[in-house]
Amino acid sequence: MDFNDTPEEAAFRAEARTWLEKNAAPKDPDDPGDDILGERTSPEIIAAAKEWQKKKADAGWACITWPEEYGGRGATPIQNVIWGQEESNYSVPPNIFGIGIGMCGPTVLTHGTDDQKKRWIPKLLSGEEVWCQLFSEPSAGSDLAGLRTTAVREGDEWVINGQKIWTTGAQFSDWGILVVRSDADVAKHAGLSYFVVDMHSPGIEVRPITQINKGQGFNEVFFTDVRIPDANRLSEVGNGWAVAITTLMNERASIGGGGTGGGVDDLIELAASVELDGRPAIENSSVREKIADLYTRSRGVQYTGYRSLTALSRGTTPGPEASLGKLVGAALAQEMASFGIELGGVTGATLDEGATPGDSLFQEMYLAIPGLRIAGGTDEVLRNIISERVLGLPPETRADKGIAFKDIPTGPAS
Numbered sequence: 001m002d003f004n005d006t007p008e009e010a011a012f013r014a015e016a017r018t019w020l021e022k023n024a025a026p027k028d029p030d031d032p033g034d035d036i037l038g039e040r041t042s043p044e045i046i047a048a049a050k051e052w053q054k055k056k057a058d059a060g061w062a063c064i065t066w067p068e069e070y071g072g073r074g075a076t077p078i079q080n081v082i083w084g085q086e087e088s089n090y091s092v093p094p095n096i097f098g099i100g101i102g103m104c105g106p107t108v109l110t111h112g113t114d115d116q117k118k119r120w121i122p123k124l125l126s127g128e129e130v131w132c133q134l135f136s137e138p139s140a141g142s143d144l145a146g147l148r149t150t151a152v153r154e155g156d157e158w159v160i161n162g163q164k165i166w167t168t169g170a171q172f173s174d175w176g177i178l179v180v181r182s183d184a185d186v187a188k189h190a191g192l193s194y195f196v197v198d199m200h201s202p203g204i205e206v207r208p209i210t211q212i213n214k215g216q217g218f219n220e221v222f223f224t225d226v227r228i229p230d231a232n233r234l235s236e237v238g239n240g241w242a243v244a245i246t247t248l249m250n251e252r253a254s255i256g257g258g259g260t261g262g263g264v265d266d267l268i269e270l271a272a273s274v275e276l277d278g279r280p281a282i283e284n285s286s287v288r289e290k291i292a293d294l295y296t297r298s299r300g301v302q303y304t305g306y307r308s309l310t311a312l313s314r315g316t317t318p319g320p321e322a323s324l325g326k327l328v329g330a331a332l333a334q335e336m337a338s339f340g341i342e343l344g345g346v347t348g349a350t351l352d353e354g355a356t357p358g359d360s361l362f363q364e365m366y367l368a369i370p371g372l373r374i375a376g377g378t379d380e381v382l383r384n385i386i387s388e389r390v391l392g393l394p395p396e397t398r399a400d401k402g403i404a405f406k407d408i409p410t411g412p413a414s
């Protein structure tokens with residue numbers, strides 16, 4: 001591992017910092033950080049996020065790894081990491097473009113035609129148009145290839161019917177990436193096609209889902225005879241699974257390790273500010289032992305992340321350690337949140353900024369982390385991937401392999 005910037009990386013970091021210093025205010029150290037719980041859906045936050053994205057795009061700091069031809073600067077992955085590290089030191093609006101920039105853009109750049117790239121990429125990059133990901137369905141999440149939303153061709157158009165769910169940001173999105181079943185007579189992976197859908201099309205109904213914290217980060221999306229021009233298809237009919245894999249690879253890369261909410265430093269601060277048995281909790285040996293344990297494990301996650309960064313810096317692809325970041329980091333973050341709540345004693349169980357010790361940081365984190373352990377691959381699915389692809393253990397039994405989708409047994413229709 002090498003923790004230091006190369007001279008080129010240091011020069012790039014300085015350039016990024018100079019621009020940020022001129023264009024954004026430094027982050028308040030007491031700011032709990034990016035809101036992942038739903039506030040980012042307010043019109044004010046969306047307008048501010050669009051304005052910041054436009055400012056970056058005008059100065060050449062948006063989507064920096066994308067080709068210059070489409071508004072990027074052809075930067076390397078490690079430069080992208082450096083930019084992210086620097087930007088995180090400034091008070092900027094929450095990133096509502098994570099799905100569009102992290103997943104949809106790279107998929108269009110990989111599989112789109114020149115016309116498609118020219119139509120969609122510039123406005124995605126400049127923040128004028130927001131994108132969402134319409135993959136999951138009520139009976140297709142981990143088993144995404146089991147999806148049932150249908151696409152039937154009528155001339156130069158496709159008619160879409162079905163339902164998607166957990167669609168983050170659908171209520172304020174302009175475009176969505178959509179995987180549908182275009183052929184039920186072939187095996188499940190072979191019968192899928194991939195489209196870009198205009199979210200303002202007639203027949204689309206978006207219903208926000210209220211989460212445990214009252215935020216509405218994601219939605220149900222219903223499709224009733226929605227028409228999509230064939231020109232909005234990415235890749236060939238029936239090749240949707242390969243395109244979806246491109247999106248999912250980018251999703252794993254953009255979700256990364258579980259650095260959500262507070263960390264060990266915040267726990268130490270909290271333990272110093274609350275009392276246990278008439279003394280500051282930080283003086284209690286069990287509290288100190290627990291914090292030391294969480295600190296050790298969080299450093300393990302951090303240094304494993306550095307191995308990926310070192311690989312990127314050397315121009316190679318990170319190895320299997322990249323898939324461990326979310327699996328271990330999210331579970332650890334959940335444990336930290338739980339301990340933060342315990343430290344708060346009776347008031348720890350409330351969610352009331354001002355009244356709850358530590359300004360509800362760990363309470364909000366506690367409600368958000370379970371979602372992180374599901375989104376972008378559940379813990380169990382990540383373990384399956386590690387067992388099969390890293391450890392070389394025998395694959396899961398797949399009873400539906402090679403069977404036409406329409407012949408796969410299902411429960412009775414309700």
Ligand SMILES: Cc1cc2nc3c(=O)[nH]c(=O)nc-3n(C[C@H](O)[C@H](O)[C@H](O)COP(=O)(O)OP(=O)(O)OC[C@H]3O[C@@H](n4cnc5c(N)ncnc54)[C@H](O)[C@@H]3O)c2cc1C
Nearest residue numbers: 133134135136140141142166167168371374375376378380
């Ligand atoms: C915060 C959040 C945001 C999201 N945003 C989006 C979005 O924008 N767009 C979108 O399309 N989707 C989105 N999702 C959905 C997400 O991709 C799915 O929730 C996820 O893929 C799991 O699918 P599922 O919910 O259907 O659970 P299921 O797949 O039904 O899993 C249920 C349980 O069974 C376990 N399980 C399933 N298969 C296996 C197996 N083979 N071996 C062992 N255990 C297994 C799982 O681990 C889980 O515990 C989001 C989810 C969350 C939480």
